[in-house]
Amino acid sequence: MIQKSRLFTPGPTPLHPAVQEALARPIVHHRTDEFRGVFKDCTSGLKKFLKTSEDVLMLACSGTGAMEAAVVNTLAPGEAMLALVAGNFGQRWADIGKAYGMEVHVLEAKWGEAVTPEAVGAALDANPKIRGVFVQLNESSTGAAHDVKALGALVRGRKDTLLVVDAISGAGAIRLETEAWGVDVAIVGSQKALALPPGLAFLSVSAKAWDKIGKGGGPRFYFDLLRERKAQAGGESAFTPAISHVVATRAALADLDARGGVDALVENAGTLAAITRAAAGALGLPLVAPRDHGDALTALYPPAGLESGAIVKALKGEFASTVAGGQGALKGKIFRIAHLGYYDATDILGLLATLEIALKRLGHEFDLGAGLAAAETEYLKVRA
Amino acid sequence: MIQKSRLFTPGPTPLHPAVQEALARPIVHHRTDEFRGVFKDCTSGLKKFLKTSEDVLMLACSGTGAMEAAVVNTLAPGEAMLALVAGNFGQRWADIGKAYGMEVHVLEAKWGEAVTPEAVGAALDANPKIRGVFVQLNESSTGAAHDVKALGALVRGRKDTLLVVDAISGAGAIRLETEAWGVDVAIVGSQKALALPPGLAFLSVSAKAWDKIGKGGGPRFYFDLLRERKAQAGGESAFTPAISHVVATRAALADLDARGGVDALVENAGTLAAITRAAAGALGLPLVAPRDHGDALTALYPPAGLESGAIVKALKGEFASTVAGGQGALKGKIFRIAHLGYYDATDILGLLATLEIALKRLGHEFDLGAGLAAAETEYLKVRA
Structure with a gap:
């Protein structure tokens, strides 16, 4: 492929x-x-x-x-x-x-x-x-x-x-x-x-x-x-x-x-972060910063029983998509998806779909499409 | 955005x-x-x-x-x-x-x-x-x-x-x-x-x-x-x-x-075509060539009540993604998604997610995520 x-x-x-x-x-x-x-x-x-x-x-x-x-x-x-x-x-x-x-x-x-x-x-x-x-x-x-x-x-x-x-x-x-x-x-x-x-x-x-x-x-x-x-x-x-x-x-x-200056860029990251958090919720991936999260990136814990490193490796190995692992005290414990910069909705939705495939391959139990359904629903809410 | x-x-x-x-x-x-x-x-x-x-x-x-x-x-x-x-x-x-x-x-x-x-x-x-x-x-x-x-x-x-x-x-x-x-x-x-x-x-x-x-x-x-x-x-x-x-x-x-020569390229298009057809089926978009389809592209009719031109326009207007309309006798009646060439699974999954958003905005009734669920399921089947 x-x-x-x-x-x-x-x-x-x-x-x-x-x-x-x-x-x-x-x-x-x-x-x-x-x-x-x-x-x-x-x-x-x-x-x-x-x-x-x-x-x-x-x-x-x-x-x-x-x-x-x-x-x-x-x-x-x-x-x-x-x-x-x-x-x-x-x-x-x-x-x-x-x-x-x-x-x-x-x-x-x-x-x-x-x-x-x-x-x-x-x-x-x-x-x-x-x-x-x-x-x-x-x-x-x-x-x-x-x-x-x-x-x-x-x-x-x-x-x-x-x-x-x-x-x-x-x-x-x-x-x-x-x-x-x-x-x-x-x-x-x-x-x-x-x-x-x-x-x-x-x-x-x-x-x-x-x-x-x-x-x-x-x-x-x-x-x-x-x-x-x-x-x-x-x-x-x-x-x-x-x-x-x-x-x-x-x-x-x-x-x-x-393209509307920095405010538009901030709004863009905000939308991408919101749909990522929605997908994470539906897929059972806990947020690292549930209360204090910003919109520059989303840091996620793997679902119970999975290693974050395996998720990072699967996305890279099968789809050539690089998400970040953890650093310092969280090294090997989380993975991070960026929203800052030149990303659009198609980028993040595509990544989330491949994340579902990777999670399924790794044995996580959930309904395929559940994360996307949540992300799309959130998108339509945020961009109503 | x-x-x-x-x-x-x-x-x-x-x-x-x-x-x-x-x-x-x-x-x-x-x-x-x-x-x-x-x-x-x-x-x-x-x-x-x-x-x-x-x-x-x-x-x-x-x-x-x-x-x-x-x-x-x-x-x-x-x-x-x-x-x-x-x-x-x-x-x-x-x-x-x-x-x-x-x-x-x-x-x-x-x-x-x-x-x-x-x-x-x-x-x-x-x-x-x-x-x-x-x-x-x-x-x-x-x-x-x-x-x-x-x-x-x-x-x-x-x-x-x-x-x-x-x-x-x-x-x-x-x-x-x-x-x-x-x-x-x-x-x-x-x-x-x-x-x-x-x-x-x-x-x-x-x-x-x-x-x-x-x-x-x-x-x-x-x-x-x-x-x-x-x-x-x-x-x-x-x-x-x-x-x-x-x-x-x-x-x-x-x-x-x-990358494995032309056989690998053909296999790539085949996978992308298969997941697109699966999503189309789940979303109620009839194939233009249900029996004789190849894998170079997927041509689809819009769901009943929608104009294909509105779908093409929505994908372009909201997501800057260009899918092709119909030609000749099918002008204005269908839309076409390419798989030939330099596309990967993330591209097509991302497009399909935005297609769901576009269809929902246009009033088509279906469960958000249904197309992605079908596409991901098909992907896992084809790439087992």
């Missing part, structure tokens, strides 16, 4: 055709007016994507690089930070802070749940030295989403504390009003909702954050945001940009604009 | 990624050893595809061009031909014959049915002057398939009569043993099972056919197969070849070889 390779992973996600075309173009030189124009178009488009009028910088690195940039620019060694740890990526905030000698305070949630704004408020009240709250919009390892709006309301009034949001996999799939909610730094990865390959990260910086960044801090060189701000205001990056990626970013953002 | 454009039409079919990559390469010159090597690789690959050790020529034209080439090379004006007309494309044989002054005899079948070998045998017995039998392997307008093996057995013993098969949309989806079955000319279009864009047609010619072609005939220039045979034996075409298409053809054939 023909098997088309399909990624249903929460990064990388399928490339948008406009991105593929842009990447196939001959390279241009970056110290030119032509490229500066492309660069500035990206900056403008990213501001719309993140809903902010403040600065957005582009960095040639993965999302983790931008996380590091956020930590080392907004905090000086020895300063206190609060890392909300609801999964594998929350832990990364703590790890980066430790690597740079920050005083790391951690608020943990059970994997599959989000840290509550109440807990954050209490921690900030208890420790007024905290200079930054670091959180994931979407915790990719569980599919749980944090209430960034509520966190913004908590942090906004504290003049010496910043809110730094890893929206790497969340932006474009879960609502995010960077400026209106008082997010000081929001980070996005290229290989997520924007349907680009990995290699670029985007980072918004509020005026409040610049005030702090301008007052010194610890060691940094490649990730020196002050130097980047100066260079990027002129349409250049301080160091060699990932040129083709930047050209492709403009193409992705132009297409997004034509 | 994101809508990915998907073609479920029986030509053009989705391009294979290896084809897209090949088409994106810089062009090469055709009067070079490099290109002659590519050309010869294509010829070898096409022989495997058509299961023949005899000549296969490549022409820069659509499938209809190769049909014309077959008629004008194998027959002289005034000679008698028998056109089997089971739909729109069968009629084309008759039209080409008339345009070149052949004495055209027609055997018609009801649309949705195939002309029986018995009827052909009787016609040949009744009219010994018939010099060629012209037939479709797959009649794209109805999805009916002719019994080419039986026709080959009938014609093989008649030394002055050739069997010419339009396998444009059938080859690679329906079994075809060109040489073993005694097919004198078999025609293939690039934009069908081989997952290339339109622009090339391929044509096998048996020794028996060359005998006749070498004895003169009517006017032709671009489609002079004798001139092409001479040129192509050296890895060149007589006139400028569609260079990039030829390069892409090699890529398509190499990929096909790696």
Whole structure:
């Protein structure tokens, strides 16, 4: 049988055709007016994507690089930070802070749940030295989403504390009003909702954050945001940009604009997540984040008696569809289906049908078609 | 919502990624050893595809061009031909014959049915002057398939009569043993099972056919197969070849070889056709060719009370999926879902799920998921 390779992973996600075309173009030189124009178009488009009028910088690195940039620019060694740890990526905030000698305070949630704004408020009240709250919009390892709006309301009034949001996999799939909610730094990865390959990260910086960044801090060189701000205001990056990626970013953002912007993209992910949750319910696959789920991906436990790894392997082996397994504490225990980015209903419905076939082959007892019936019913409800 | 454009039409079919990559390469010159090597690789690959050790020529034209080439090379004006007309494309044989002054005899079948070998045998017995039998392997307008093996057995013993098969949309989806079955000319279009864009047609010619072609005939220039045979034996075409298409053809054939060859491709279409027919049965969509269906495509009537055009429009409007409407006598009365070419189970299952949503929106009464349940059940049966 023909098997088309399909990624249903929460990064990388399928490339948008406009991105593929842009990447196939001959390279241009970056110290030119032509490229500066492309660069500035990206900056403008990213501001719309993140809903902010403040600065957005582009960095040639993965999302983790931008996380590091956020930590080392907004905090000086020895300063206190609060890392909300609801999964594998929350832990990364703590790890980066430790690597740079920050005083790391951690608020943990059970994997599959989000840290509550109440807990954050209490921690900030208890420790007024905290200079930054670091959180994931979407915790990719569980599919749980944090209430960034509520966190913004908590942090906004504290003049010496910043809110730094890893929206790497969340932006474009879960609502995010960077400026209106008082997010000081929001980070996005290229290989997520924007349907680009990995290699670029985007980072918004509020005026409040610049005030702090301008007052010194610890060691940094490649990730020196002050130097980047100066260079990027002129349409250049301080160091060699990932040129083709930047050209492709403009193409992705132009297409997004034509399709209704970030709100339409969030709505798309919301619909796909809703039909996936409906199918999961009908098929007896428990949600990893039943209460706090976002719409960037759906993380599922296998039905009783089955291994999640067997499901991942069956989908890959028989249909060449890659869904993600678990990470960290959930490694080998769950599987994850992405909705962020360039997916449509046909993609997800097709995947769910092959999931039914895979589950049946693995011996799970259910009525074939039950998941699809639930998914289609939900689709008609959501898109009534 | 994101809508990915998907073609479920029986030509053009989705391009294979290896084809897209090949088409994106810089062009090469055709009067070079490099290109002659590519050309010869294509010829070898096409022989495997058509299961023949005899000549296969490549022409820069659509499938209809190769049909014309077959008629004008194998027959002289005034000679008698028998056109089997089971739909729109069968009629084309008759039209080409008339345009070149052949004495055209027609055997018609009801649309949705195939002309029986018995009827052909009787016609040949009744009219010994018939010099060629012209037939479709797959009649794209109805999805009916002719019994080419039986026709080959009938014609093989008649030394002055050739069997010419339009396998444009059938080859690679329906079994075809060109040489073993005694097919004198078999025609293939690039934009069908081989997952290339339109622009090339391929044509096998048996020794028996060359005998006749070498004895003169009517006017032709671009489609002079004798001139092409001479040129192509050296890895060149007589006139400028569609260079990039030829390069892409090699890529398509190499990929096909790696995936199990034409038999695997036929099996793939067979599985997709079987699950589509199962879903259609469960959803109350009558087959256009219930008895004589091939596996290149499935042609369906809408359920009572619905217009086929509304279904085509709904799939296109809400999901950007293009299924074909009817042609000729069935225009506006049916819709057609392709299986030939680069489709996998996820494609067809996804389409069937969106078809359920479209039918429900249009007011058709059925249990959501019923078609998918039937399709998945059939899949597990076929791929047990």
